[in-house]
Amino acid sequence: xxxxxxxxxxxxxxxxxxxxxxxxxxxxxxxxxxxxxxxxxxxxxxxxxxxxxxxxxxxxxxxxxxxxxxxxxxxxxxxxxxxxxxxxxxxxxxxxxxxxxxxxxxxxxxxxxxxxxxxxxxxxxxxxxxxxxxxxxxxxxxxxxxxxxxxxxxxxxxxxxxxxxxxxxxxxxxxxxxxxxxxxxxxxxxxxxxxxxxxxxxxxxxxxxxxxxxxxxxxxxxxxxxxxxxxxxxxxxxxxxxxxxxxxxxxxxxxxxxxxxxxxxxxxxxxxxxxxxxxxxxxxxxxxxxxxxxxxxxxxxxxxxxxxxxxxxxxxxxxxxxxxxxxxxxxxxxxxxxxxxx
Amino acid sequence: xxxxxxxxxxxxxxxxxxxxxxxxxxxxxxxxxxxxxxxxxxxxxxxxxxxxxxxxxxxxxxxxxxxxxxxxxxxxxxxxxxxxxxxxxxxxxxxxxxxxxxxxxxxxxxxxxxxxxxxxxxxxxxxxxxxxxxxxxxxxxxxxxxxxxxxxxxxxxxxxxxxxxxxxxxxxxxxxxxxxxxxxxxxxxxxxxxxxxxxxxxxxxxxxxxxxxxxxxxxxxxxxxxxxxxxxxxxxxxxxxxxxxxxxxxxxxxxxxxxx
Numbered sequence: 309x310x311x312x313x314x315x316x317x318x319x320x321x322x323x324x325x326x327x328x329x330x331x332x333x334x335x336x337x338x339x340x341x342x343x344x345x346x347x348x349x350x351x352x353x354x355x356x357x358x359x360x361x362x363x364x365x366x367x368x369x370x371x372x373x374x375x376x377x378x379x380x381x382x383x384x385x386x387x388x389x390x391x392x393x394x395x396x397x398x399x400x401x402x403x404x405x406x407x408x409x410x411x412x413x414x415x416x417x418x419x420x421x422x423x424x425x426x427x428x429x430x431x432x433x434x435x436x437x438x439x440x441x442x443x444x445x446x447x448x449x450x451x452x453x454x455x456x457x458x459x460x461x462x463x464x465x466x467x468x469x470x471x472x473x474x475x476x477x478x479x480x481x482x483x484x485x486x487x488x489x490x491x492x493x494x495x496x497x498x499x500x501x502x503x504x505x506x507x508x509x510x511x512x513x514x515x516x517x518x519x520x521x522x523x524x525x526x527x528x529x530x531x532x533x534x535x536x537x538x539x540x541x542x543x544x545x546x547x548x549x550x551x552x553x554x555x556x557x558x559x560x561x562x563x564x565x566x567x568x569x570x571x572x573x574x575x576x577x578x579x580x581x582x583x584x585x586x587x588x589x590x591x592x593x594x595x596x597x598x599x600x601x602x603x604x605x606x607x608x609x610x611x612x613x614x615x616x617x618x619x620x621x622x623x624x625x626x627x628x629x630x631x632x633x634x635x636x637x638x639x640x641x642x643x644x645x646x647x648x649x650x
Numbered sequence: 651x652x653x654x655x656x657x658x659x660x661x662x663x664x665x666x667x668x669x670x671x672x673x674x675x676x677x678x679x680x681x682x683x684x685x686x687x688x689x690x691x692x693x694x695x696x697x698x699x700x701x702x703x704x705x706x707x708x709x710x711x712x713x714x715x716x717x718x719x720x721x722x723x724x725x726x727x728x729x730x731x732x733x734x735x736x737x738x739x740x741x742x743x744x745x746x747x748x749x750x751x752x753x754x755x756x757x758x759x760x761x762x763x764x765x766x767x768x769x770x771x772x773x774x775x776x777x778x779x780x781x782x783x784x785x786x787x788x789x790x791x792x793x794x795x796x797x798x799x800x801x802x803x804x805x806x807x808x809x810x811x812x813x814x815x816x817x818x819x820x821x822x823x824x825x826x827x828x829x830x831x832x833x834x835x836x837x838x839x840x841x842x843x844x845x846x847x848x849x850x851x852x853x854x855x856x857x858x859x860x861x862x863x864x865x866x867x868x869x870x871x872x873x874x875x876x877x878x879x880x881x882x883x884x885x886x887x888x889x890x891x892x893x894x895x896x897x898x899x900x901x902x903x904x905x906x907x908x909x910x
Contacts, residue, residue, distance in 0.1 A: 318697065
């Protein structure tokens with residue numbers, strides 16, 4: 309009897325385990341199909357669903373958030389896909405989110421991808437029809453790939469030609485690869501660049517320091533940079549200088565004219581002096597002709613002697629009775645004029 | 651009168667036996683729905699059919715999972731699709747391989763043991779003695795065994811499927827470093843009720859078929875002790891064939907209702 313009871317217990321354990329396994333399987337499959345928990349039903353309209361089936365996954369930002377519930381053919385060009393989503397993702401899916409049909413890898417099953425909308429739109433609600441985006445058809449994709457392949461073939465031909473030329477040592481790149489002196493020059497250039505960069509860094513640091521000082525101090529530069537009244541004053545000063553310059557302009561023009569006249573006079577003087585130097589004209593003759601100079605000196609001596617004799621004659625004439633009266637009268641008037649005017 | 655081709659070819663015997671199985675099944679439903687119910691015997695039979703087959707089913711399931719994964723993985727690797735291994739193995743085991751292989755194992759073990767047991771009781775006239783003693787041998791021997799196989803085979807299949815998936819996981823873990831959670835996550839992501847429900851429903855029919863054929867062959871065995879071996883043998887052969895026929899029908903029906 310005890311043996312039978314033990315058998316029954318073992319049987320019970322087996323049945324319980326098997327039923328539990330079945331329930332676990334049902335639960336996991338059900339949770340994958342969103343059978344348990346609150347759901348949100350939305351739909352989207354497509355022109356082509358590319359073999360999508362009820363039960364296929366719906367992904368939002370790459371996460372499985374629901375399944376395709378049913379697919380309804382509305383008319384000859386429109387297919388409505390009804391989706392059952394997990395209610396927990398409702399706050400994240402906005403009204404302007406876009407649904408598109410994709411596949412889970414190259415050989416995977418089809419699925420609906422929901423791309424996030426803008427944060428400004430409100431969250432999606434029960435029964436909403438989401439905007440859809442039709443993905444590129446496979447045929448179209450293959451056509452594009454075909455064109456790309458053709459382009460790649462052309463590019464590879466060009467590359468082959470270029471590499472052949474490079475191998476033969478033609479062109480700048482080949483030179484770059486083969487010429488060791490060029491490499492050395494390049495290395496030197498890089499060193500120089502590095503040194504320049506170092507200097508630049510130092511200069512930059514100094515500039516930074518200078519700027520810090522300018523910012524920290526209250527000098528002219530700081531005022532120029534930060535004090536708006538200085539700039540206003542400067543503007544005002546510049547305006548005044550402008551006015552002054554406008555006023556000085558006629559004066560400068562006159563000065564210029566005088567300078568031109570002076571320049572002309574100078575030229576005339578220069579010509580005159582030149583002529584003098586050459587001994588042309590009476591003055592030139594005076595300066596350059598020694599014979600004439602001797603004559604003139606003789607004349608002047610003669611004039612001096614004549615004058616002396618004339619003075620002697622005049623003195624003699626003063627003492628002449630004929631003219632004595634006249635001279636006396638003259639002296640008298642001179643004395644009166646000198647005493648009457650203190 | 652010379653025997654006709656129809657009588658000689660065994661076709662007549664086939665139709666006759668089919669009719670007898672039908673009547674046997676009808677009698678089972680009639681007896682099963684009427685009191686008294688042999689509860690204790692049912693539990694005993696459930697223990698024999700269920701628990702005593704656990705080791706065999708478990709081992710078969712484990713090896714099935716290991717071998718299926720080991721055999722399929724290289725091909726999937728050639729396509730760069732080894733990531734789909736859990737999904738593929740899961741669908742294969744749950745939908746088809748698990749139910750059919752485990753049902754065949756049960757047909758071999760349980761069907762033959764029922765056929766041999768009832769056949770020996772028949773030839774040793776124990777069944778006739780039960781009738782004389784006022785016990786309904788059909789209710790006590792046949793109904794309990796068919797009910798036990800009908801109820802236990804589905805549970806054995808579930809158990810075997812779970813162990814097969816675990817075996818598959820072991821290979822995936824060793825070869826592909828797939829974690830336990832990831833493996834079963836992928837399996838259940840791929841599976842749907844369209845996979846689980848028809849596969850589980852058909853195992854009830856498998857169990858019923860194994861019990862029915864085993865009991866029929868044993869209960870109707872003749873020709874002494876030789877008939878016992880014959881009953882056990884034909885029970886396995888016919889039950890196995892019937893399993894495939896039922897599987898085919900089940901797949902057709904599931905395809906209509908679940909759009910596989």
